[in-house]
Amino acid sequence: MSFIKTYNMTNIEKNIIIGSLLGDGSLALYGRSKNAYYREHGCTKQVPYRKWKAERLKNLDFKLLTTCKNPQLRSPSNKIYTELYNLFYKNREKIITPENIILLNHPIGLACLYMDDGSLVIDSSKRKNGSIYIFPRISIYTLNFSKYENSILQNYISKTFNVNTKLKERKDGKHFLLEINKRNDIVKFINTVSPFIKEIPCMHYKIKLKERFENKRLELTDKGYKNINSWSENIIKNNYSKDEENFIIKSKQLGTTDKKIASLLGRSYWGIVDKIRRLKLENKI
Missing domain, CATH: 3.10.28.10 (Homing endonucleases)
Structure with a gap:
């Protein structure tokens, strides 16, 4: 009996895959293969981009194959991709439905x-x-x-x-x-x-x-x-003042939700989520 690895896909990893699946990526399920796998081809100029994806998806054993003519990002065959294949394919063609699009719920997938x-x-x-x-x-x-x-x-x-x-x-x-x-x-x-x-x-x-x-x-x-x-070049700056940063830190210490902080500061929800992520990386929260 062959060993089948079990993966615990995070929401970030799932969004990278879903966003890519709507773009250059695809899922393949052929012949007698029991499970699908993810694959993505790209030109040499985009190798750094696919290296970034491979690094972000390394816990799912994604590999970037650079020995082939067109570098290829690829996953192992696994039931988690078979489940996605059944959601995103009909008659072997990619589809968007109200049911599958809800998996794209983080800006990293949109990116x-x-x-x-x-x-x-x-x-x-x-x-x-x-x-x-x-x-x-x-x-x-x-x-x-x-x-x-x-x-x-x-x-x-x-x-x-x-x-x-x-x-x-x-x-x-x-x-x-x-x-x-x-x-x-x-x-x-x-x-x-x-x-x-x-x-x-x-x-x-x-x-x-x-x-x-x-x-x-x-x-x-x-x-x-x-x-x-x-066109107006007064591009909205996304920088946070020291007072805003201190407010975010104190609010998180008090247990305030990200959505509430965004509302109080008049900032976008996802902007606040990213700022909190960066504050955590700086050990400020």
């Missing part, structure tokens, strides 16, 4: 989806007065999913992470993806996923709004444009 299949674009348009207007948009390329499935994801992201997206129609894939183009939602989204993306230098370009704006401005200047107006 993985964005790093896998998202882009930050700094665009420009000409105005009637001859000026050039620079503005950003974020696209999440969920083209492998139907309009209905994208609607499920859209509503869930709004409810869970307080970020509004819109459905955008395209000619390729299943014709729909999610886009964020309103200032407040772009800022909220970036603030939500940044704590995790900051851990991976090769992914920083997906969150560096000011730098990307400046690069676009210089590009347009080099082309001879002079009157360049940009």
